[in-house]
Amino acid sequence: xxxxxxxxxxxxxxxxxxxxxxxxxxxxxxxxxxxxxxxxxxxxxxxxxxxxxxxxxxxxxxxxxxxxxxxxxxxxxxxxxxx
Numbered sequence: 001x002x003x004x005x006x007x008x009x010x011x012x013x014x015x016x017x018x019x020x021x022x023x024x025x026x027x028x029x030x031x032x033x034x035x036x037x038x039x040x041x042x043x044x045x046x047x048x049x050x051x052x053x054x055x056x057x058x059x060x061x062x063x064x065x066x067x068x069x070x071x072x073x074x075x076x077x078x079x080x081x082x083x
Contacts (some may be wrong), residue, residue: 008051015047 023057024041026036 011050015043019043 022039
């Protein structure tokens with residue numbers, strides 16, 4: 001099994017932190033099971049794509065994000081990445 005590179009370790013660590021934040025919000029808010037499953041499936045696709053260094057466009061990217069989400073996406077633009 002290949003040793004993870006620091007970039008892959010950083011990616012995995014960030015992903016775990018995001019999942020834990022969302023899990024906490026879902027628990028506090030009493031989010032319904034279907035929403036949690038959809039979010040988890042979407043995050044899994046994003047994570048796998050990132051690990052394979054693939055870029056893909058999804059239908060959800062055509063939707064206007066919530067203003068708070070748009071603000072988070074701007075963080076990545078500031079770093080020179082596309083959302």
